[in-house]
Amino acid sequence: DQQVKQNSPSLSVQEGRISILNCDYTNSMFDYFLWYKKYPAEGPTFLISISSIKDKNEDGRFTVFLNKSAKHLSLHIVPSQPGDSAVYFCAASSSTNTGNQFYFGTGTSLTVIP
Amino acid sequence: NAGVTQTPKFQVLKTGQSMTLQCAQDMNHEYMSWYRQDPGMGLRLIHYSVGAGITDQGEVPNGYNVSRSTTEDFPLRLLSAAPSQTSVYFCASSYSMAVRSYNSPLHFGNGTRLTVT
Numbered sequence: 001d002q003q004v005k006q007n008s009p010s011l012s013v014q015e016g017r018i019s020i021l022n023c024d025y026t027n028s029m030f031d032y033f034l035w036y037k038k039y040p041a042e043g044p045t046f047l048i049s050i051s052s053i054k055d056k057n058e059d060g061r062f063t064v065f066l067n068k069s070a071k072h073l074s075l076h077i078v079p080s081q082p083g084d085s086a087v088y089f090c091a092a093s094s095s096t097n098t099g100n101q102f103y104f105g106t107g108t109s110l111t112v113i114p
Numbered sequence: 115n116a117g118v119t120q121t122p123k124f125q126v127l128k129t130g131q132s133m134t135l136q137c138a139q140d141m142n143h144e145y146m147s148w149y150r151q152d153p154g155m156g157l158r159l160i161h162y163s164v165g166a167g168i169t170d171q172g173e174v175p176n177g178y179n180v181s182r183s184t185t186e187d188f189p190l191r192l193l194s195a196a197p198s199q200t201s202v203y204f205c206a207s208s209y210s211m212a213v214r215s216y217n218s219p220l221h222f223g224n225g226t227r228l229t230v231t
Contacts, residue, residue, distance in 0.1 A: 004156075034219055043118070043204055043222030044157070089157065091220075101172060102220060104149075104157035 003027045004092050006105035014113050019077040021108050023090035026071065030092040030103075035064060035075045038087045038107070047088075048075070080112045116140050120205050120223035127195040127230045135190040135226050137205030145208040146188035147172070147220070148180065150201040157204065163188055195230045202227050 005024045013019045021035075031052035036044035050057040050064045050073070057064050063076045077084055087107045121136045139146065147162035159172030163182040177199060179191040188207075192199060203226045210218040 002156075006156075036222075041224070043206075043224045044220075046219040046221070049219060091157075101159055101162070106154055106156040 001026075002106070003030075003103045004090060004105040006088075006090060006108050008108050009106070010109045010111070012111045012113060013080045015082060016079045019075075019080045019084065019110055019112065021075040021077075021088050021090075021110065023073045023075075023105055024071060025073075025092050025103075027092070027094065027103075028071065029094040031095050032093045033064070033066060033073050034091045034102070035062075036089045036091065036104075037084075038089065044089055077110075080110075082112045082114050085110055085112050118205055118207055118221055118223035120203075120226050122226060123224070125226060125228050127192070127228065129195060129197060129230060131192075131195050133192050133195065135192075135203055135205075135228070137188045137190065137223060138186050139188075139205075139207040139221070140186065141207065141209070141221065142185060143207035143209050143221070144185070145210065145218075146182065147206050147208075148178070148188070148190045149204045149206060150174065151204060151225075152201050160190065160203075192228075195228075197230045200228060200230045 034049040035047040037047050038044040048059050048062050050066050066073045087109045089107045090105045091102045093102045118139045144165050148160040149157040158174050161180040163169045169180050205223045206220040208218045208220050
């Protein structure tokens, strides 16, 4: 059973516009959320994270929003650049979970069109 | 500082063969883990370790063994390869035993692409 879901397998955005990637989760115990970016033939690289005590975290062009009541988080990229074209994974974990596990979504492939 | 190093990059096995995927990190990370990535399935945890001498199972452990004799190394062994184990395997490490520490994300290697025929 997929506890973290990314329902959009792909997204295309024009350069300079905003990219919004979405992620939903089912486990209300999750309290730490991350976004990873993955280029072909490379491992995922950490992008940005947010804890459940916040509803927004910003790092340069990247902002993550968390809506705990809706069990939803999103990643905003503004402005989008061609180098942002990659697969984006969201991940979640619980501080009350003794399993030390991160649960990953299935990924969204972002294409930024020059 | 190499980060997380995985070898080999590519491997082809016949059904029933065994092999070991190597993973090493030079960041003195306590936590290490193995994931597999399959189309439409995201990243699924196979095994993990919170420190030398300690390992535990993740979501999809069947057919795989791990050991953690040193902080740096965390090899993944396929005991008898099956076509269902065709996948891309990623090793990841994190500084803290508490993986969910807010300042301790996972750092990934570049993966091993395994094909079992």
